[in-house]
Amino acid sequence: MGASKTEHFSAQQNQIATIAKALGHPARVAIVEHLLKVNQCICNDIVDELPLAQPTISQHLRELKNAGIIQGTIEGNSICYCINENTLDLLKKYISAIVLKLTKNKCC
Amino acid sequence: MGASKTEHFSAQQNQIATIAKALGHPARVAIVEHLLKVNQCICNDIVDELPLAQPTISQHLRELKNAGIIQGTIEGNSICYCINENTLDLLKKYISAIVLKLTKNKCC
DNA sequence: AATATTTATCGTAATATTGCAATATTAAAT
DNA sequence: ATTTAATATTGCAATATTACGATAAATATT
Numbered sequence: 001m002g003a004s005k006t007e008h009f010s011a012q013q014n015q016i017a018t019i020a021k022a023l024g025h026p027a028r029v030a031i032v033e034h035l036l037k038v039n040q041c042i043c044n045d046i047v048d049e050l051p052l053a054q055p056t057i058s059q060h061l062r063e064l065k066n067a068g069i070i071q072g073t074i075e076g077n078s079i080c081y082c083i084n085e086n087t088l089d090l091l092k093k094y095i096s097a098i099v100l101k102l103t104k105n106k107c108c
Numbered sequence: 109m110g111a112s113k114t115e116h117f118s119a120q121q122n123q124i125a126t127i128a129k130a131l132g133h134p135a136r137v138a139i140v141e142h143l144l145k146v147n148q149c150i151c152n153d154i155v156d157e158l159p160l161a162q163p164t165i166s167q168h169l170r171e172l173k174n175a176g177i178i179q180g181t182i183e184g185n186s187i188c189y190c191i192n193e194n195t196l197d198l199l200k201k202y203i204s205a206i207v208l209k210l211t212k213n214k215c216c
Numbered sequence: 217a218a219t220a221t222t223t224a225t226c227g228t229a230a231t232a233t234t235g236c237a238a239t240a241t242t243a244a245a246t
Numbered sequence: 247a248t249t250t251a252a253t254a255t256t257g258c259a260a261t262a263t264t265a266c267g268a269t270a271a272a273t274a275t276t
Contacts (some may be wrong), residue, residue, distance in 0.1 A: 001265040002231025006158045009134035013141070021132030025232050025234085026117035033121070036209055040216045043253060051116045052132040058237050058254060063233095073216045078252050080216040085207065091205050093201045099193065101144055108148040108181045108188040110234050110261025133264085151223060161266050165223060168264095185273045186222055 019091045022067030027052060028060050032083060035070065040082040127199045130175030136168050140191060143178065148190040153171060 006014050023029060030066060033048055035041065043061060047054045061081060064070045068087040072079040114122050131137060135158060142157055143149065151169060167190060172178045176195040180187045191200045 001229070002263060004232095004264065005135060005159065006120055006134055006137070009138055010244080013134040013137045017132055017134040017137050020128045020130075020137075024125055024129030024132040025112060026114055026121040027112070027234095029121045029125050029128075032206070036206055044251085050232095051113065053236050054253075055255080059234080062254085071215070075216075076252095077245095079254095082215040083113055083206075085210045085215070086205070088203055088210070089207050090201045095196055095203065098140070098144055098191075099197050099200050102191055102193045102196070106182070107179070107190040107193070110232090110259080112234065135264095152221085158219075162262095163267080164265050165224080166251095170224085173265095184222095186223095 005084070016091065016094055019067050019069065019087060022063050022069050023091075027056075028064055029074040030067065031057075031060060031064060035083050037079060040080050042080060044078070046081075122201065124202055127175050127177065127195060130171050130177050131199075133168070135164075136172055139168060139172060140177065143189060143191050148188050150186040151190060152186070154189075155211075 009017075019100070023032070030050055031046055036047060038045070043054070043057060050057065051083050052060075061070065061072070064089045065072060068084055072080050072081045076081075117125075131140070139154055142154060146153070151162070151165060154169070154207055155165050158165065159175070160168075169178065173180060173189075176192055179192045180189045182188075205207050
C-alpha cells in the first residue's frame with residue numbers, strides 16, 4: 001500500500017493529522033521558527049537561512065500552506081509568507097485538551 | 109533523496125518534528141484518542157476499535173512509542189499501553205509559546 | 217503437553233516524501 | 247525589449263511510509 005486510509009477516520013482526526021504532519025519535518029519547523037522571528041518574509045530569505053535548495057524550500061512552503069499553517073500574499077515580484085495563527089491555535093487547543101484530561105488519569 | 113537532512117537542524121527542531129510526525133497520521137491520532145478515553149488498554153483492543161489489521165496497529169504503536177507519545181508495560185501475556193503525558197506536554201508548550209508570540213504580531 | 221492468546225517481526229507491494237537540477241513563469245528594473 | 251529577480255513546476259532518484267499476510271515468540275489456559 002503506502003496510502004493512508006483517511007476515509008476510515010473522522011474529519012477532526014484527519015485535520016489534526018494533516019497539521020501535525022506538516023510540522024513533522026525539521027525543515028518545516030525551522031521555517032515556522034524563522035517566520036516567527038522575522039514576522040514575515042519571502043521564500044528567498046528562507047533559502048538563505050536554511051541549508052536546502054530553492055525548489056526544496058518552495059515544496060516545504062507549499063506543504064505548510066496546504067495544511068493552513070502559513071499563508072502567502074503576492075506582493076509584486078515576490079510572495080510574502082507569514083504564519084496563520086488560527087491553524088496553530090487549533091492544534092494548540094487540541095493538544096491542550098488532551099494534556100488537561102491526562103493529568104486526571106493514572107498510567108499503567 | 110527521500111531522507112531528511114536532520115543533521116542540519118537543531119536538536120529541538122528535530123524533537124518537535126519527531127513528535128509531530130508521529131501524530132501526523134489519522135490512525136495514530138485515533139489511537140491516542142482511544143487511549144485517552146479508556147485510560148489504558150492492550151494492542152488487541154485497538155485492533156477491535158480501528159479498521160486496520162493487527163500488524164498495522166502494532167506498527168503504529170511502535171512509532172508512537174518511539175516518539176515518546178505512549179509507553180507500554182508488559183503484563184503477562186499482553187502489553188498495557190498508555191499515553192506518556194510528558195511528551196505531549198512538551199509539544200503543547202512549544203506550540204503554545206508560538207501562538208503566544210503570534211498574538212503580538214501582525215501578518216501580511 | 218497441547219492449545220489458545222497476544223504481540224512483534226519479516227517480507228513485500230503500493231504509494232508518499234525528500235531533495236535537487238533544469239526549466240518555466242511572472243513581475244520588476246534597466 | 248532585455249535583463250534581472252523571485253518563485254513555482256517538472257522530472258527524476260533515493261528513501262520512507264503504509265498496509266497486510268504469514269509467521270514467530272512468549273505467556274496463559276486447558
